Amino acid sequence: MSTSAPHAIAIIGSGATGYTAAKVLRAEGFTGSITMIGSEQAAPYRRPTVSKELLTGTKSIEQVQLGSAIDGVDVRSGVTAVGVADSTVLLDAGDPVPYDALLLATGSRARQLDLPCHVFTLRGVADVEPLHADILRTGSLLVIGGGLIGCEAAAAARSLGAEVTVLEAAAAPLNRIAPAAISQMYVDLHADNGIAFHSDVAVTDFTEQRDGTTLVTAADGRSWSAGTVLVSVGSVPNVELGADMGLEIGSGVLVDAGMRTSTPNVYAAGDVAEVPNRILGGTYRSEHWNGALDQAARAARSMMGVEPGDLDVPWGWSTQHGVNLQFAGWTGPDDEYVIARGSIADRRFTACALRDGRLVGAIGVGYPKDIRQVRAAIATGSPVQRDQLTEAWLDGPQAVVR
Ligand SMILES: Cc1cc2nc3c(=O)[nH]c(=O)nc-3n(C[C@H](O)[C@H](O)[C@H](O)COP(=O)(O)OP(=O)(O)OC[C@H]3O[C@@H](n4cnc5c(N)ncnc54)[C@H](O)[C@@H]3O)c2cc1C
Numbered sequence: 001m002s003t004s005a006p007h008a009i010a011i012i013g014s015g016a017t018g019y020t021a022a023k024v025l026r027a028e029g030f031t032g033s034i035t036m037i038g039s040e041q042a043a044p045y046r047r048p049t050v051s052k053e054l055l056t057g058t059k060s061i062e063q064v065q066l067g068s069a070i071d072g073v074d075v076r077s078g079v080t081a082v083g084v085a086d087s088t089v090l091l092d093a094g095d096p097v098p099y100d101a102l103l104l105a106t107g108s109r110a111r112q113l114d115l116p117c118h119v120f121t122l123r124g125v126a127d128v129e130p131l132h133a134d135i136l137r138t139g140s141l142l143v144i145g146g147g148l149i150g151c152e153a154a155a156a157a158r159s160l161g162a163e164v165t166v167l168e169a170a171a172a173p174l175n176r177i178a179p180a181a182i183s184q185m186y187v188d189l190h191a192d193n194g195i196a197f198h199s200d201v202a203v204t205d206f207t208e209q210r211d212g213t214t215l216v217t218a219a220d221g222r223s224w225s226a227g228t229v230l231v232s233v234g235s236v237p238n239v240e241l242g243a244d245m246g247l248e249i250g251s252g253v254l255v256d257a258g259m260r261t262s263t264p265n266v267y268a269a270g271d272v273a274e275v276p277n278r279i280l281g282g283t284y285r286s287e288h289w290n291g292a293l294d295q296a297a298r299a300a301r302s303m304m305g306v307e308p309g310d311l312d313v314p315w316g317w318s319t320q321h322g323v324n325l326q327f328a329g330w331t332g333p334d335d336e337y338v339i340a341r342g343s344i345a346d347r348r349f350t351a352c353a354l355r356d357g358r359l360v361g362a363i364g365v366g367y368p369k370d371i372r373q374v375r376a377a378i379a380t381g382s383p384v385q386r387d388q389l390t391e392a393w394l395d396g397p398q399a400v401v402r
Pocket of ligand 1: 012013014015016017018037038039040047048049051052079080081082105106107109122123124149236241269270271272286287288289290292294315316317319340
């Protein structure tokens with residue numbers, strides 16, 4: 001540990017990022033005090049299960065906890081940090097927490113719509129039970145938003161026996177990360193499982209009807225009704241504390257590769273952080289599980305004066321109807337895609353994404369090793385030609401990638 005290492009570390013947020021940072025700090029020999037403040041009552045858990053195993057009821061919260069208590073960490077659960085002043089975190093309950101290094105691990109929240117009727121959103125474990133119970137009670141679910149979480153929740157509700165419809169504002173679901181052909185594969189996958197998808201839906205109105213169902217109307221006159229409505233229209237990073245502290249904010253709290261913010265001794269990591277993209281330039285927010293773990297570990301090492309090196313090429317996954325999609329890098333709908341292995345029709349493939357003639361990512365089903373290979377290739381920064389993107393290339397010598 002460097003001589004300038006802090007003695008008292010405060011972590012705001014007890015999700016994957018907060019928990020992992022505390023764990024890595026202890027694992028790396030930090031012996032000072034660690035206080036972790038978390039608004040949620042639940043002990044740190046695997047948030048990806050919220051729209052999957054927890055919503056289907058196939059796992060309990062105990063089964064998805066992140067790990068055991070960390071030695072000597074003062075965990076304040078169900079407590080919200082309401083301000084930071086004079087190197088002290090102010091709380092809505094209990095004693096303020098002085099620090100000499102602070103990690104903002106406040107994550108994101110579900111984007112809310114201001115509506116005249118009751119709808120659900122899905123972000124944390126507290127959202128699961130009310131939504132699960134309502135789906136079982138009404139037997140029908142309308143999902144507004146065909147992104148990853150909306151699609152996963154639709155699949156989960158279908159497995160509970162509900163009638164499920166998904167409305168998407170764009171031309172196709174998952175269109176932030178996938179090209180049209182893969183989006184269509186998902187429309188077909190959901191249709192095979194009894195879920196109706198409607199695209200290009202600009203919702204204009206929500207009306208609660210006499211029978212207790214909600215009528216959702218689109219600008220073009222189409223309408224749908226269901227007993228339960230889930231609004232899944234993206235997330236908003238919890239940057240407010242950082243903004244009040246005067247930190248530089250973009251789409252998240254701006255940090256360098258060591259998770260350092262614009263203020264000394266203040267770090268940010270996970271969903272709330274906006275990190276540099278050393279490969280493509282610019283910045284991005286990861287918003288995926290592995291990014292949170294990687295960034296948390298780097299923040300911990302930085303706090304201890306250890307330079308953590310280059311950021312990982314990000315990757316994430318989504319499971320719907322038992323199909324596990326993986327994606328890496330910075331894929332988008334307008335990239336040029338090369339199917340380097342398998343076929344989309346078989347729902348088993350690796351598609352590599354090229355932008356301006358360079359490899360920027362991959363998306364696929366069934367070949368996780370390929371996704372690692374592409375991440376490694378992107379990390380080296382070496383040019384890869386379109387014609388090279390074949391099975392032989394994917395099976396070639398692997399660069400080391402975490
Ligand atoms: C439903 C769902 C499914 C997902 N599925 C996948 C998946 O399949 N694959 C994948 O790669 N990623 C998935 N993700 C994304 C992944 O879970 C997140 O990227 C990851 O959890 C981010 O961790 P985090 O700790 O940075 O933020 P969060 O998990 O959001 O945790 C932040 C914590 O900080 C707390 N907090 C916020 N403000 C304060 C405050 N002022 N005081 C105290 N506490 C505060 C919040 O209550 C929360 O507990 C999913 C996300 C969701 C919501």
